[in-house]
Amino acid sequence: MPLAKPDPLQRVIVDAALEIASGVGPDAISMRELARQANVSHQAPYHHFGDRAGIFAAICEEGFAILGNEMQGNRNLGAEALCESYVRFALNHRGHLRVMFRTDLCDMASYPDAAIQADRAFGILYDEVVAMVGLDADELAVQTQTAYMWSVAHGLSTLLIDGPLLNKIGSVQDMDQLIKNIARMASSSIGV
Amino acid sequence: MPLAKPDPLQRVIVDAALEIASGVGPDAISMRELARQANVSHQAPYHHFGDRAGIFAAICEEGFAILGNEMQGNRNLGAEALCESYVRFALNHRGHLRVMFRTDLCDMASYPDAAIQADRAFGILYDEVVAMVGLDADELAVQTQTAYMWSVAHGLSTLLIDGPLLNKIGSVQDMDQLIKNIARMASSSIGV
DNA sequence: GGCATAACTTGACATTATCTAGTTTTCGCA
DNA sequence: TGCGAAAACTAGATAATGTCAAGTTATGCC
Numbered sequence: 001m002p003l004a005k006p007d008p009l010q011r012v013i014v015d016a017a018l019e020i021a022s023g024v025g026p027d028a029i030s031m032r033e034l035a036r037q038a039n040v041s042h043q044a045p046y047h048h049f050g051d052r053a054g055i056f057a058a059i060c061e062e063g064f065a066i067l068g069n070e071m072q073g074n075r076n077l078g079a080e081a082l083c084e085s086y087v088r089f090a091l092n093h094r095g096h097l098r099v100m101f102r103t104d105l106c107d108m109a110s111y112p113d114a115a116i117q118a119d120r121a122f123g124i125l126y127d128e129v130v131a132m133v134g135l136d137a138d139e140l141a142v143q144t145q146t147a148y149m150w151s152v153a154h155g156l157s158t159l160l161i162d163g164p165l166l167n168k169i170g171s172v173q174d175m176d177q178l179i180k181n182i183a184r185m186a187s188s189s190i191g192v
Numbered sequence: 193m194p195l196a197k198p199d200p201l202q203r204v205i206v207d208a209a210l211e212i213a214s215g216v217g218p219d220a221i222s223m224r225e226l227a228r229q230a231n232v233s234h235q236a237p238y239h240h241f242g243d244r245a246g247i248f249a250a251i252c253e254e255g256f257a258i259l260g261n262e263m264q265g266n267r268n269l270g271a272e273a274l275c276e277s278y279v280r281f282a283l284n285h286r287g288h289l290r291v292m293f294r295t296d297l298c299d300m301a302s303y304p305d306a307a308i309q310a311d312r313a314f315g316i317l318y319d320e321v322v323a324m325v326g327l328d329a330d331e332l333a334v335q336t337q338t339a340y341m342w343s344v345a346h347g348l349s350t351l352l353i354d355g356p357l358l359n360k361i362g363s364v365q366d367m368d369q370l371i372k373n374i375a376r377m378a379s380s381s382i383g384v
Numbered sequence: 385g386g387c388a389t390a391a392c393t394t395g396a397c398a399t400t401a402t403c404t405a406g407t408t409t410t411c412g413c414a
Numbered sequence: 415t416g417c418g419a420a421a422a423c424t425a426g427a428t429a430a431t432g433t434c435a436a437g438t439t440a441t442g443c444c
Contacts, residue, residue, distance in 0.1 A: 028296070048422085156339070409420100
């Protein structure tokens, strides 16, 4: 029986980074600490990612890809499900989310692969809104409603992950209900 | 005519920090750079703020105080105005906002003065929702709707400041209209 | 005046990102 | 099988950072 192939270093490093990001936060990520956790020299991560921003770019790309896939999977279930899947992604991948919207950590304009995944995720939401408001709706209305849905999902996500919202909510059960209720409120505002 | 009293060092330092925060981002804030910009030794800021987190705590406290005041001023104009004032605060004080929800930069639990201002701002929003849904509404409904309003305002704010939303919107005029429309959509979902 | 306290300065240390320059591994191909 | 180049690393050095410890100056009050 062949030995299991060890995880490629890049995977190990990104996982270590995500662990730190979802714990203390992305700023605590240091190249040398990642190298230490991967048991390699302090320069090994540079070979794969170029610099610190490269690590964040990899996280962005992966994060938006996962988010896109999850939204894609719930695409036929309406805006409510889309909103819910956004928030659930955030809760299940808080390390990713904490990096994905930090333009200071990684300017996506410099990392086209990451930007592509981000645009794709946005496009799925956009298309869903188009489907709800109708193809004949004017551009501005679609943009507004897309921004609205995105704001609700993104706002709730960030408030749950980093904001004081968790402190004001009792149990996880409550949180689950809260997410569902808010997703429903948001989707019922669309297309009217 | 007496000489104008020079700004106290704390003000100079916080302003320098805000300048950096609203530009590159809060992570680029370094104690030594702040000292440099204030023309003092690299240890002077420590005397006033204790450590780096102390600077962020001061920014949080000030930010939530300003936000609270602006919301308080628009309190009688309904949830729509409240939501709008939140977003406008974010746009006009992006340095503050970028710090206020970064629990990794400053754990508000360790800075009661900051926490008080944050609770106050939240309370204003909460009271407004109570006023809209009626005093007889049950606790869960009020919590849900408060979280909803907050999510919309906060989500739109962060997406406009750091997210890719700006790239997808044409002019500042459009942005103004977008904010108004979204605030209206949000407030019309309340209390139904 | 005297003196306690606040408001700083100086120097040192460990840690960091990143540059430059090696060294070892791997692998396609003769 | 062996070789040669590219990939995957290692090693050392530099400048910058946060923060500790210890000194010095300025302020305000009795």
